[in-house]
Amino acid sequence: MAMVENSYSTRNWLITAVIFSALFLVIEVTDVKFLLADYIYRLEGFQWSLRDHFITKDILHNGVRELNFVAIALVLFLTIYHYSPFGRREKRRRYTLLLLSLLLSFGIVNYLKATLGMDCPWDLSLYGGAKPYVDFWSFRESSFAPGRCFPAGHSSIGFSWLALYFFWKNNRITLAKFALVSSIVVGFSLGLVQQLRGAHFFLDDITTAFICWSVSFFIHHFGKHHEANQR
Template sequence: MKLLTLPWRAPRATLLPAAFYRRQWALLAVLAALFYAVLGDGRLDHWLAAFSFDPLSQHFPLQHNWWLEYVNHVWLKDVSIVIGVAALGLGVFGPRFGLDAEAARRWRLACAAMVVGSLSVSLLKQASPYHCPWDLLEFGGHAPYVPLLASLPAGVSAGKCFPAGHASGGFVLMALYFVYAGERPRLAQAWLWGGLAFGLLMGVGQQLRGAHFLSHTLWSGWVVWATMLAVNQLLGRR
C-alpha cells in the first residue's frame, strides 16, 4: 500500500554540488564578520531592547505576557518538535508505506541535522558567559554587560544566554531544505525561508520579553545553518 509516494528521481552521487557548499560557507563567513561589526559592541542590541523595557518599573512589561510566554515560547516549540518527529517517522517507517529508500534517507538526514543543530546551540549556550537582557544592570538585573568575545569580570557568574536556544527550535526547520533541494527547488526554498522566518518569529518573541538580544537570535540562526551544512556535506554522500 503506497500512501507516501513522492516524485523522487533516481539517486545521484551527491545531493548538492560542492560549489553550493563553497558559496554557503563563504556567505556564512561574510555574515559572521557583519554580525560582529554591527552587533559586537552591543549598542544596537541595547537600543532595540530599550523599546520593550520600562525604566520606571525596571522590568520588561511583556516578560510574562501570555501570548509570548505560552504561544510563542511553548506552543511554537511544540510545533517544531512535531515536525522533527514526523521527519524521523518518514525516515524510519516511510519505506513500509511506499516511500523510496533515497527519500527516506534524506528524511533521516534532515532529522539528524535538526538534532545536531539544536544541540550545537544548546552546548554553546551552556558554555557562554553572556547574560540575558533581563539579567543586566541596565535592565533591572544584577550582571554587567560584556561585549562579544570579551571576558566576564572576576566574581561574576556566567549568564549562559548566548546564542538564543528558543529561536533555534524554529531555525532547525531549515533542515528540510535538503530533503527537497535539487529535486523540488521551490518546495526546498519554501522550507528554507519558512524555517528562517519561524526562527526569527520565535526569537523576536523572546526579545520582547527581555530574554534575548537581536544578536542572540541572529547568531543562533548562523550556528544552526552552519551545522546543517556540515552535517549534509559530511553525511549527504551516498
C-alpha cells in the same frame, strides 16, 4: 557537474560566513546590539512587561516549543518507518539527513548556550537586573552564575527547519523555497518574541540563524558526498 555545483555552494557558504563574521564583530564591538533592546525596554515602560505574559510566554514560547517536539518526533517516526520493511529504501538517506540536521542544530545551539555563559538582557543591571554587562570577549564574573542566553535557543525552532530546504531541494523546488522562506520568517519572529520578553539581543538570533544554516548545509553536502562514493 556535481563537483562544480558543490564548489559553487561551498563558495557561497564561505561568503556567507565572512559576511556573518564581519557583521558579528561590528555589532559586538560597537554595542549596536543594545539599540533594539533599549527601544523595547523603554516601550514597555522600563520593564520587561511581556516577560510572563500569557501570549508571549505560554503560547509563543512554551506552546511553540512543545509543537516543535511533536514535529521532531514525527520526523523520527518517518525515519524509522523508512528503515522498516514497509518503508521506501530510497527515502532512508533523506530522512536520516533531515533528522541529523535538526538534532545537531538544536544540540550545537544548546551546547553553546551552556558553555559561553552569556546573560539575557533581563539579567543585566542596564535593564533592571542584578548583573553587570560582560561582553563576549571578557571573562565571566565568578560571583555570578553564568547565563544561558547566547546564541538564541527559541529561534532555533524556526531556523533548524532550514534543513527542509535541502530535503526538498533536488526534487520539490517549490516546497524547498517555501521551507526556506518560512523557516527564516518563523525563526526571526520567534526571536522577536524573546526580545520582547527580554531574553535575547537580536545578535543572538542572527548567530543562531547562521549556525542552523551551516549545520544543514554541511549535513546535506556530507550526505551527497557519501552517496557519490558508494556508487
